Amino acid sequence: MSLKENSEAIFSESPGKIALRTLRKDKRSVISLSILGFIIAISLLAPVYAHFIAHTNPFNSSLDATTHVGGKVVPVLEASTTGLGLGVTPIGPTWNPTGYFLGADGQGRDVMARLLYGGRNTLLIGASAGIICIVLALLIGVIAGYRKGWIDSILSRLLDVIWAFPVYLLAISLSVVLLTSGLKLGFIHVGPGSFALPILIIGIVYIPYVARPIRAQVLSLREREFVRAAVGIGAKDSTIIFREILPNIIPSVLVFVPIIIALCMLTESALSFLSIGVQPPQASWGTIINDGLALLYTRPWVGIAPGLFIVLTAASLNLYGDAVRDALDPKTRSRGDA
Amino acid sequence: MSDVILSIRGLAKNYELSGALARRKEVVHAVENVNLEIREGETLGIVGESGCGKSTLGRMIVRLEQPTAGEILFEGHDLAKEPKKKLRALRKRFQMIFQDPYAALNPRRQIGQIVEEPLRVHGVGKEERRAIAKDLLKRVGLDEGAYEKYPHEFSGGQRQRVVIARALALNPRLVVADEPVSALDVSIQAQVLNLFKDLQKELNLTYVFIAHDLGVVRHVSDRIAVMYLGKVVELAEADVLYESPAHPYSQALLSANPRMGADDKRERIILKGDIPNPINRPSGCAFNPRCPKAADICRTESPELMTIGTRQVACHFPTL
Ligand SMILES: Nc1ncnc2c1ncn2[C@@H]1O[C@H](COP(=O)(O)OP(=O)(O)OP(=O)(O)O)[C@@H](O)[C@H]1O
Ligand code: SF4
Ligand SMILES: [Mg+2]
Numbered sequence: 090m091s092l093k094e095n096s097e098a099i100f101s102e103s104p105g106k107i108a109l110r111t112l113r114k115d116k117r118s119v120i121s122l123s124i125l126g127f128i129i130a131i132s133l134l135a136p137v138y139a140h141f142i143a144h145t146n147p148f149n150s151s152l153d154a155t156t157h158v159g160g161k162v163v164p165v166l167e168a169s170t171t172g173l174g175l176g177v178t179p180i181g182p183t184w185n186p187t188g189y190f191l192g193a194d195g196q197g198r199d200v201m202a203r204l205l206y207g208g209r210n211t212l213l214i215g216a217s218a219g220i221i222c223i224v225l226a227l228l229i230g231v232i233a234g235y236r237k238g239w240i241d242s243i244l245s246r247l248l249d250v251i252w253a254f255p256v257y258l259l260a261i262s263l264s265v266v267l268l269t270s271g272l273k274l275g276f277i278h279v280g281p282g283s284f285a286l287p288i289l290i291i292g293i294v295y296i297p298y299v300a301r302p303i304r305a306q307v308l309s310l311r312e313r314e315f316v317r318a319a320v321g322i323g324a325k326d327s328t329i330i331f332r333e334i335l336p337n338i339i340p341s342v343l344v345f346v347p348i349i350i351a352l353c354m355l356t357e358s359a360l361s362f363l364s365i366g367v368q369p370p371q372a373s374w375g376t377i378i379n380d381g382l383a384l385l386y387t388r389p390w391v392g393i394a395p396g397l398f399i400v401l402t403a404a405s406l407n408l409y410g411d412a413v414r415d416a417l418d419p420k421t422r423s424r425g426d427a
Numbered sequence: 428m429s430d431v432i433l434s435i436r437g438l439a440k441n442y443e444l445s446g447a448l449a450r451r452k453e454v455v456h457a458v459e460n461v462n463l464e465i466r467e468g469e470t471l472g473i474v475g476e477s478g479c480g481k482s483t484l485g486r487m488i489v490r491l492e493q494p495t496a497g498e499i500l501f502e503g504h505d506l507a508k509e510p511k512k513k514l515r516a517l518r519k520r521f522q523m524i525f526q527d528p529y530a531a532l533n534p535r536r537q538i539g540q541i542v543e544e545p546l547r548v549h550g551v552g553k554e555e556r557r558a559i560a561k562d563l564l565k566r567v568g569l570d571e572g573a574y575e576k577y578p579h580e581f582s583g584g585q586r587q588r589v590v591i592a593r594a595l596a597l598n599p600r601l602v603v604a605d606e607p608v609s610a611l612d613v614s615i616q617a618q619v620l621n622l623f624k625d626l627q628k629e630l631n632l633t634y635v636f637i638a639h640d641l642g643v644v645r646h647v648s649d650r651i652a653v654m655y656l657g658k659v660v661e662l663a664e665a666d667v668l669y670e671s672p673a674h675p676y677s678q679a680l681l682s683a684n685p686r687m688g689a690d691d692k693r694e695r696i697i698l699k700g701d702i703p704n705p706i707n708r709p710s711g712c713a714f715n716p717r718c719p720k721a722a723d724i725c726r727t728e729s730p731e732l733m734t735i736g737t738r739q740v741a742c743h744f745p746t747l
Pocket of ligand 1: 480
């Protein structure tokens, strides 16, 4: 009601602008974007924290490092006092940002600094993989749905093959094969330690989940009368795809973006946890959880902290995805407005 | 007699149904062996029950559908055989108007962009496009402000005016309108039909006007073709057809139409049975299972469309 009056009183708005306005007013998007913004900001500031606040290098093991606790100098690693007295126990959280805020890991490295660096990697890989996934899926979905015929058959079978494997099984097999040897494809040569490998692997694994619904939508759009009308005025296929089909696909693609990025991030963490994602000495939230596994009983924060960040990031992305979906769907929009 | 601008010879369209639902390969004969001539400046009405192939015929005429067989002769080209690229250039000479004005406009584009799109596609410059589009919107009875609005801000009748403006943007000679008012409120229908008539006079347009409301067709048509199961069964001047339909199917259609008014004293003929399936056409005359006059010959021999006086009829026993 009020929406209609507004749009007539001021000027007419495109469906996209209306959705954007709805999204801005949605509390869920405000909350989730604030959390995401905070996590991204502190992750980007990882080097600042490491160099200027904690004065530590989170990539070198420092077995004989010391820190100050309550004015006293204490070693970061102490000989174990439990069990057989073998190995070392790292220092626990000092809750002091100038050093070992969350304690040290088994190699005497500052967990907080590693957590921030790890966040950079996890977010970078998750977001890049998600975007690669969506771009490729859009390409495949639109071509398959628009051209139909044998091109569609080939692309659809390809998606079926990727789809047929459980995501993690496929990601794990690809990683195991590619990480040991790297990837050589003609001119392209990707070394075993490069982030390009986990990004590609994770991106490819989720393509069918996005490409299939896009293909279905294109198939139905191309039978719509406004697409026939475009054929009728003599438009070329490329014109029809870019000017008639794509503008109607973009909203559903936008809904996929946060959700797929969340999935890619979770997959990256899982692969890194299994030591087949980000390779040491680089960190990611998954590798830190792995580091924390051995310290689970003595120093639980090493595993819990990255776990919390993963949950918080994935939950915020999903919440934002819900808000985007509702803003773009005119049926739920009126409900959110009231 | 005026010139013929488009002539159709032996036009047919089969749809092959395959896949999970069809057990054997089944063929839908949507349109069969249609011969028609469309004359400069006239409105040729096409009527028939749902599923008789009206839309399929209309879409073939503007080549939104590839015919299975036959010729479509227009300005020295056979549209049925024209390659894709040449066809694109020819398309500015003939346009289609669709039934559902809600589906015919891209919800994500402004009205101005929609009306300018045909001009853009055919390389008309920006300034000129804008001027033409604004003029067209005025011609179809929309105000200035429409240019910047989006389809969701308009009613069905207004949207259909936009669809008409887009179809006229390239200054076509022939316009095929497929049930252009059947999705609109009855109160709006007359306005839009009058717009069609006015534009025809102003721009010297030729219309093929598809409808299943006989009242609507009579209002606009000069000649009317009656279709049954993919074939033209009768073709006559509008007045002749309405005064004295010769084909039993035309008679049944007209008598079943309550909107024909009080002067209609003909007995109502009720059509028995459902429309037969275009997959299994009855042998002989396709209308024979429902025809009150059906005789033995009707079940074995298919009647040809024959010219009798000013009309054409496909029936062994036409009423003359
Ligand atoms: N793409 C298609 N694939 C298969 N069959 C089709 C297709 N399009 C139309 N048909 C069939 O062809 C026949 C004629 O359809 P058409 O749409 O031309 O009828 P119509 O006279 O326009 O009907 P209506 O009044 O309902 O619009 C119908 O039996 C229909 O089911
Ligand atoms: S040919 Fe026979 S069945 Fe067909 S319409 Fe004429 S009388 Fe009826
Ligand atoms: Mg139709």
